[in-house]
Amino acid sequence: MAAGRTPSETAGIGEPEGFEEGSRDSGSGRFGGSVRAVGRALRLPVTGTVRGIRRATHAHGAGESGLGKLIELHAVNGAGDVMITVALASTVFFSVPTDEARGRVALYLAITMAPFTVLAPVIGPLLDRLPHGRRAAMAAAMLARALLALVIAGAAAGGGLELYPAALGVLVASKAYGVVRSAVVPRLLPPRFSLVKANSRVTLGGLLATGAAAPVGAGLHLVGPRWPLYGAFVIFVAGTFLSFSLPPKVDSARGEDRALLAADTGRLHGPRREGAKRPGLRTVGTAVTHALAANAALRCLSGFLIFFLAFLLREHPLAGASAAVSLGMVGAAAGAGNALGTAVGAWLRSRAPEVIIVTVVAIVLGVAVTAAVFFGAFLVACLAAVAGFGQALAKLSLDALIQRDVPELVRTSAFARSETLLQMSWVLGGAIGIVLPLNGLLGLAVGAAIVAAGWLSTVRGLLASARRGTPDRPGPAA
Numbered sequence: 468m469a470a471g472r473t474p475s476e477t478a479g480i481g482e483p484e485g486f487e488e489g490s491r492d493s494g495s496g497r498f499g500g501s502v503r504a505v506g507r508a509l510r511l512p513v514t515g516t517v518r519g520i521r522r523a524t525h526a527h528g529a530g531e532s533g534l535g536k537l538i539e540l541h542a543v544n545g546a547g548d549v550m551i552t553v554a555l556a557s558t559v560f561f562s563v564p565t566d567e568a569r570g571r572v573a574l575y576l577a578i579t580m581a582p583f584t585v586l587a588p589v590i591g592p593l594l595d596r597l598p599h600g601r602r603a604a605m606a607a608a609m610l611a612r613a614l615l616a617l618v619i620a621g622a623a624a625g626g627g628l629e630l631y632p633a634a635l636g637v638l639v640a641s642k643a644y645g646v647v648r649s650a651v652v653p654r655l656l657p658p659r660f661s662l663v664k665a666n667s668r669v670t671l672g673g674l675l676a677t678g679a680a681a682p683v684g685a686g687l688h689l690v691g692p693r694w695p696l697y698g699a700f701v702i703f704v705a706g707t708f709l710s711f712s713l714p715p716k717v718d719s720a721r722g723e724d725r726a727l728l729a730a731d732t733g734r735l736h737g738p739r740r741e742g743a744k745r746p747g748l749r750t751v752g753t754a755v756t757h758a759l760a761a762n763a764a765l766r767c768l769s770g771f772l773i774f775f776l777a778f779l780l781r782e783h784p785l786a787g788a789s790a791a792v793s794l795g796m797v798g799a800a801a802g803a804g805n806a807l808g809t810a811v812g813a814w815l816r817s818r819a820p821e822v823i824i825v826t827v828v829a830i831v832l833g834v835a836v837t838a839a840v841f842f843g844a845f846l847v848a849c850l851a852a853v854a855g856f857g858q859a860l861a862k863l864s865l866d867a868l869i870q871r872d873v874p875e876l877v878r879t880s881a882f883a884r885s886e887t888l889l890q891m892s893w894v895l896g897g898a899i900g901i902v903l904p905l906n907g908l909l910g911l912a913v914g915a916a917i918v919a920a921g922w923l924s925t926v927r928g929l930l931a932s933a934r935r936g937t938p939d940r941p942g943p944a945a
């Protein structure tokens with residue numbers, strides 16, 4: 468009969484088996500940990516970038532107020548728009564000889580821009596009547612561009628004329644988004660956050676996304692001419708869902724009314740016509756209207772330079788560079804100037820916005836005159852950079868004036884109306900740029916004349932407004 472085993476013997480017998488199992492567990496654990504470590508290392512660039520972007524967009528209360536979501540949405544909007552721009556440029560502009568490209572772009576302007584000048588004044592008032600559906604309106608603008616990107620992809624492959632109405636639809640949807648976005652920003656201001664600073668963050672987010680997406684779009688174009696449009700489709704579909712992530716207060720219209728321009732008052736009937744004048748852009752003093760006129764001159768110059776320099780640099784590239792590189796250099800200079808103007812605007816905040824507008828328009832005018840007199844590659848790039856800088860800083864100053872002078876009752880509507888007028892100015896500038904002969908001295912002289920007209924007609928009124936200070940706002944009875 469076998470003797471009973473002592474506890475020490477039992478432990479000794481079980482030890483090798485337990486040790487062996489432990490060795491196997493330890494080995495599999497080390498292997499699994501290695502796999503997880505490799506996975507984390509591969510995900511780190513993506514997740515780290517996403518976390519960094521989220522921290523930047525949600526800083527200083529922007530995450531709690533919902534402004535961070537709008538910054539991300541605007542970044543998506545900028546990335547999708549630049550994808551479509553890359554595809555259209557390769558289809559309408561770079562794929563044919565210069566003379567034929569000029570005719571194609573003229574046709575593009577006639578079919579897209581001309582109807583847009585008629586539709587643009589309607590966009591603001593139409594969206595003004597839908598204050599409770601702003602998230603849905605932004606989502607619809609995103610979804611429309613996603614579907615139209617697929618239409619353009621098919622048209623570009625087959626050479627169909629549906630390319631032009633589809634491009635018009637993209638343009639209208641993009642401007643509709645811009646109008647709604649301008650109306651949404653005041654609803655999402657964090658505590659102790661000025662409207663200028665909020666607009667600066669939103670604009671800068673869009674500029675950074677545009678700069679990041681442009682080389683991606685160019686790379687997709689190397690794969691195939693339709694691939695940037697497929698990329699735009701994916702981006703805009705994501706933007707459609709992201710629109711509904713904005714806070715519900717975006718759709719609230721509590722305490723709002725519609726801002727009226729002078730031409731609107733003649734269309735009032737009945738008791739509304741006989742009552743007191745409703746507050747609007749023309750009932751709060753002249754600072755806003757003068758600032759709007761100065762901004763319109765800069766926006767007109769922007770549209771002019773885009774189209775005029777596109778053909779001029781294709782025919783006469785900058786010294787030692789190809790046409791594509793020349794356009795890329797000028798575009799990069801304009802983008803850098805725009806980003807710098809946005810950053811400076813956030814730093815200056817709302818300090819004497821009238822003086823800021825007068826100063827930056829004068830600087831742009833001086834550089835435009837210099838570039839026209841001493842025409843050269845360096846001065847053309849400088850003009851693009853300074854024009855981008857002035858446009859961004861003047862627009863932020865206009866926003867500050869609207870926030871300061873326009874009553875809160877109609878402030879949201881005033882942003883929508885002003886944005887529509889600025890888009891029409893851009894269209895006018897583009898039309899002037901396409902009809903001019905490809906003469907650098909003549910073209911830049913015309914650009915300088917555009918800025919001079921806006922500056923000379925507004926400088927006196929803006930400086931007088933700055934001396935008077937903040938005007939008295941209409942009371943509740945208005």
